[in-house]
Amino acid sequence: MSDRLDLIIRHGSVVTPEGVSRADLAVAGGRIVQVAASITDSAAQEIDATGLHVFPGILDAHVHFNEPGRAEWEGLSTGSSSLAAGGGTWFCDMPLNSTPPVIDAARVAEKRKIAEQKSLVDFSIWGGLVPGNLDQLAGMRDAGVIGLKAFMCGSGIDEFPGVTDAATLREGMKCAAALGLLVAVHAEDEAMAQALTVAARGRGETDPRSWLATRPVAVELAAIRTATELAGETGCALHIVHVSSPDGIALISEAKRRGVNVTAETCPHYLLLNEDDVIRQGAVAKCTPPLRPELMRQGLWRALATGAIDTIGSDHSPAPPAMKTSADFFSIWGGISGAQHGFQLLISEAWNGGLPRDRSLPLLAALLADNVAKRFRLARKGRLAAGYDADFSLLDLNAPHVLKKADLLYRHVQGPYSGRECRVRVKRTVVRGRTVYSEGLIASGIPAGSFVPPTTLIP
Ligand SMILES: [Zn+2]
Structure with a gap:
């Protein structure tokens, strides 16, 4: 032998x-x-x-490596290397920051080809669900996407418009369900966020605290309600990415009890940072939904401990330093760079008391690997057992x-965890x-x- x-x-x-x-x-x-x-x-x-x-290889179903098209923001080589340095062995890349965005089968094939040359770790690809591309969904399924990503608010990328009205999202979910595809949503209510933003801009506000006030937790909850109702009605499998609040998790748990096929993802930054970091650290801690007040951060740990959260993804979402620098906080590009340090700090904090010590590692093995593999149907991934990769x-x-900036392998050495x-x-x-x-x-x-x-x- x-x-x-x-x-x-x-x-x-x-x-x-x-x-x-x-x-x-x-x-x-x-x-x-x-x-x-x-x-x-x-x-x-x-x-x-x-x-x-x-520890099982971390499966990160939520990264923005921005290639092809915006490799100067990150790129598949640096992105996958940073993930590997943090214990990651697989990622699934989001569709929006590629140019053109991944909204048809040809773009899936193009990204696959580049990643097969450049990625250090294994990978899968998200397709995009945008207004007007229903006729492309079957092709993307056949090209092997793990699901479709839709924004319920603006994505920030003009070529990747949000599915901001319920009727369009409902049609997309019906189509996805018929094709056996899962839909992942960025759950923030466009109308509410827009109204609050327009009002704040009208008052001439530019500071981080004012920006935070334009995206209260109600913006997230409204979108989660809509998405879970539509998933229940259409029978579409739904995955809500980067849930930032314990109340958001509670809405998803309620939907599960009603029989809705829905799962909840959160990110290390919602568990490791709070809104004071947005004020203190500025651009490196700006993301949407935003970091929440300390009590909500603690509530999210409690939700995690009860098993109400299904997966954790990094939502690693970098941008060039020039886009992270402005006196006007509203105009700074959102997104936290966390693929390399986020997971190890999460394991560290869980071990330090975020969870009962004897349960923290098994629970994180589920949330960071096994649950991800099961939800996205990666048969040979996620477990340390005979027969698995x-x-x-x-x-x-x-x-x-102490986590150091100098250790980061990102294209742009930035992030909210240095010094921790x-x-x-x-x-x-x-x-x-x-x-x-x-x-x-x-x-x-x-x-x-x-x-x-x-x-x-x-x-
Ligand atoms: Zn994202």
């Missing part, structure tokens, strides 16, 4: 949604072939993980250090048995990541 094993990770603490157990893990042909208390065979490469946790990271949970103390250090990241990141260094000369289409349609 020993001549067919490529890699054995020995003596690590293997994390699954069911618990943490001391085990060896064997890899052959890019797959996990055995997880057992002790593996007696030998392998071409053996790594002693004594004192380390073997050998995607994992080795984490040192007792390595207190983090207990967790990512020692190594492995994708399908190949080390892509180790001790601060990105591997070179290895094949690029693979495109992962969903294995089944939603029934």
Whole structure:
């Protein structure tokens, strides 16, 4: 047996949604072939993980790597490298920041081709649902998108208009449901946000606090209500991205109890930062929906602990520094860069007391990997078990250090976490048995990541 094993990770603490157990893990042909208390065979490469946790590769279903078209904002190479340095092994790229945006099958194929050359980790692709592209949805499904992304407010990108009226969203959901496609929505109510913005601008306001007041939690709740009602009526599978508030999660839980096929994503920044960071840090902490008051941040941790949140995505959404600089906070491009430091800080904070300690790692293994794989139908991803892709990271949970800007691998070295103390250090990241990141260094000369289409349609 020993001549067919490529890699054995020995003596690590293997994390699954069911618990943490001391085990060896064997890899052959890019797959996990055995997880057992002790593996007696030998392998071409053996790594002693004594004192380390073997954590499932983080599956980040929400990134904006902006390529093709706006590679100067981030790009697939730098974006995927930063993700790998943070323990990520797969991402799904959003459709809007590519030029042209991914709203038909040809654009899916184009992005796939570029990512197959440049991505360090495995990847999938979101298609876009915009007004007028219903006739393109079947083609995108056949090209292997994991779902369709729609904005219920303006997206900020003219070529990617929002589906801002309920009638158009309803038609889109009907069509998606018939095709077995999931719809993900950015849930903020356009009419309410616009009215508040116009009023604030009319008063000549330009400061961060005034901007925050244009996107109160009611803006998010109104959109979640609309989306969940339409999903219930149309039978469309719905995924609400970047939910920022515990009340938003509660609305989604209610819809689940009514039988609506809906899941909730939140992001590390809503759990790690609050609205004071917007005032204090400025542009690097601007995103929509915005960071919330401290009590809401704490409420989101409680929702997480009860299992009411399904997945966590980074919503890594960078822009060139020039677009993040203005005396007028309203005109600064929104989006937080967090793919590299967000997840490790989240694991660190959970371990520090955001969750009961014995439950934090299993719960995060579900939210960051297993649940993502299940929702987006990635059959071989998300679990440290025989038969799954050998995607994992080795984490040192007792390595207190200060997160530094200089360590960021983003195209633009910016983000809201620099200077924060983090207990967790990512020692190594492995994708399908190949080390892509180790001790601060990105591997070179290895094949690029693979495109992962969903294995089944939603029934
Ligand atoms: Zn996003």
